[in-house]
């Protein structure tokens with residue numbers, strides 16, 4: 001070799017071949033035989049391997065060292081001079097290049113080219129020879145033209161496939177063989193579909209041909225362009241072949257060897273599609289299996305898969321509504337939820353009374369027996385053609401030859417197994433309270449269409465007993481739990497299983513059916529055609545006869561609701577029912593009108609009492625109490641703020657009385673105490689009656705009186721005004737009076753006792769306890785003197801007030817005496833409150849009694 005050639009520098013390299021264009025043509029051709037590794041295209045000048053391959057290697061270098069010098073970085077990259085490469089590889093049978101630009105022989109040794117006779121290679125060979133019409137003749141004497149090169153495509157494809165097969169190894173080949181066996185195909189008799197797939201696999205868009213875009217104006221042979229679908233299928237097939245086996249688990253054999261355990265079923269090509277309940281086709285199939293089911297159309301045959309579906313596609317196909325899994329949702333009874341009372345649970349039917357006799361005597365149907373064939377693996381036996389199923393018998397060991405695992409007509413056995421487990425998921429239902437329909441049953445798991453949910457158990461009674469119970473025991477009940485079992489026999493679920501709580505719906509999701517289990521009829525609730533989702537309320541159509549004339553309104557809320565519980569009526573029945581209802585409606589209207597008239601009369605009577613009258617109110621009503629307190633407060637504030645009150649207060653402070661008051665002042669008349677008292681009381685009565693008549697002025701006067709009283713009370717505690725009054729107006733001593741000594745000592749007390757404006761009432765109030773019972777807002781006071789003598793406790797209403805006035809005088813007399821004696825005592829009262837005329841009257845007269853308070857005025 002010329003050493004000059006060997007001294008290839010980076011600079012030279014970059015100029016001679018931008019993009020790592022390395023001239024390896026003649027050298028590679030020469031060396032390829034003795035140095036197979038040279039077939040790996042060199043990638044860059046720094047690649048020592050490339051240098052060697054281009055004969056720039058010193059021949060003296062020991063060949064054994066070559067592998068050691070090959071670095072990791074010396075890997076091929078993706079830029080080649082394709083023309084050169086193809087020429088360089090001319091001596092080989094074929095050259096192939098895939099999309100990444102790698103030569104096939106970088107993966108597979110040339111020496112193995114002969115082993116290309118893999119099944120896939122054969123297959124491709126066949127497919128190519130059969131379907132492709134690629135012109136492979138070139139004009140004689142001409143240099144290999146483009147089209148000639150095109151003729152080698154076939155070989156290249158074969159090479160590629162062969163190499164792939166060889167690379168993937170025995171396992172893949174075995175798989176392909178197995179797949180072929182499953183499809184029942186020999187090499188020769190492949191289905192047209194498979195051929196098509198293979199063709200598409202070979203030629204698909206973006207497939208082998210597309211990868212071989214050696215020249216822009218490549219003449220594509222005439223064959224149909226692959227569709228999108230076939231392309232997908234082809235890709236799937238390719239993936240099926242090339243994917244490593246990941247399904248299955250390893251298991252150890254007896255001699256400790258690890259062998260793969262293969263799935264017997266799954267998403268494999270050649271198997272039936274799943275009978276998933278959420279799948280419309282399979283649902284129909286199940287419906288068809290049930291006798292008496294509404295849908296009787298023949299279910300379509302399940303399709304056989306020609307290729308394995310990708311998991312993603314099967315998920316998309318079997319889409320269903322999202323439901324929170326049971327263990328997350330678990331709509332179970334919460335603490336505090338209402339539980340049904342009055343329910344005695346029994347899980348097995350009990351024969352009661354004459355039903356037992358009837359049961360024993362009743363003619364039992366001869367036990368039916370089915371002759372269903374053993375089903376194919378993975379299929380359910382005793383389908384819709386099963387004789388037992390048709391006769392409404394459950395299969396069992398006595399009447400069915402199939403193994404329980406093969407038989408699909410053993411719902412009660414299935415239920416028994418589930419109940420034995422005992423968890424709430426296995427039981428699958430629970431009682432819940434509904435809005436308008438009492439209790440109901442809710443699913444706490446999902447149920448397949450037609451799957452048994454629960455048994456309806458209870459007391460089995462005769463028809464006659466049922467009628468008696470209806471008439472006597474249940475006549476006042478709103479809910480009945482009676483269900484006909486067989487002729488003359490009824491299940492009374494009043495004492496029974498949870499199924500008794502299932503409500504009616506005109507669009508139900510369950511159905512109740514009777515099955516004979518070992519010759520014994522039993523009722524059960526089955527999921528309807530759409531299955532049941534977790535959390536759904538279970539309902540079935542009661543479709544019962546009404547006992548009596550009344551029909552219960554239905555609150556199922558379904559779009560097709562009939563409006564009533566019970567079965568749909570025929571025209572005559574509907575007419576009769578409409579007539580009855582019309583009558584009832586008329587009666588109800590008449591009753592309502594009567595009640596309205598009565599109410600109106602009451603209202604009129606009430607209104608006739610006058611506009612201000614709002615009726616007596618209960619005195620212990622907290623609202624009234626609050627209102628009264630508020631009114632009282634407002635009145636007090638108004639009184640304190642009224643200009644008249646202030647004027648009077650000012651005058652009182654100055655020591656002069658208003659002229660009007662002065663005129664009526666008993667002090668001026670200097671009459672006898674009794675007369676003065678009478679005059680004062682009369683005056684108060686007059687004022688109070690004006691107030692009672694709602695006279696605005698009088699109310700103001702009343703305020704004034706009250707203010708005055710307060711003023712006077714202050715006076716009594718030693719104000720200047722009182723002292724003045726005492727000095728100037730002090731009466732002559734009364735030698736005969738038993739109080740004269742006291743009068744002389746204190747003077748003022750007596751003088752002020754009987755005047756409206758006198759301090760009598762206020763002074764008395766000071767000495768006498770006023771009780772204002774908080775719980776009972778009636779205002780009143782137990783009058784007692786210092787000796788503890790009870791003076792008065794009079795209950796008063798407006799009607800007897802006048803009479804009481806008479807008593808009042810006597811009371812006051814006694815009181816007066818008491819007051820004289822106890823004048824010096826410490827005040828023992830709290831400040832009296834003003835709010836109503838009655839209260840004021842009581843204040844001013846000193847008469848305290850249990851008074852019923854009112855809003856406004858009494859009539």
Ligand SMILES: C[S@@+](CC[C@H](N)C(=O)[O-])C[C@H]1O[C@@H](n2cnc3c(N)ncnc32)[C@H](O)[C@@H]1O
Pocket residue numbers: 436437438439440478479480481500501502503504505552553554555556565
């Ligand atoms: C067999 S019981 C069902 C359980 C019942 N809800 C309970 O609380 O016991 C039948 C009674 O439930 C009530 N009911 C059931 N479904 C109803 C519906 N759709 N509308 C109104 N009431 C219903 C009626 O009172 C009926 O007599």
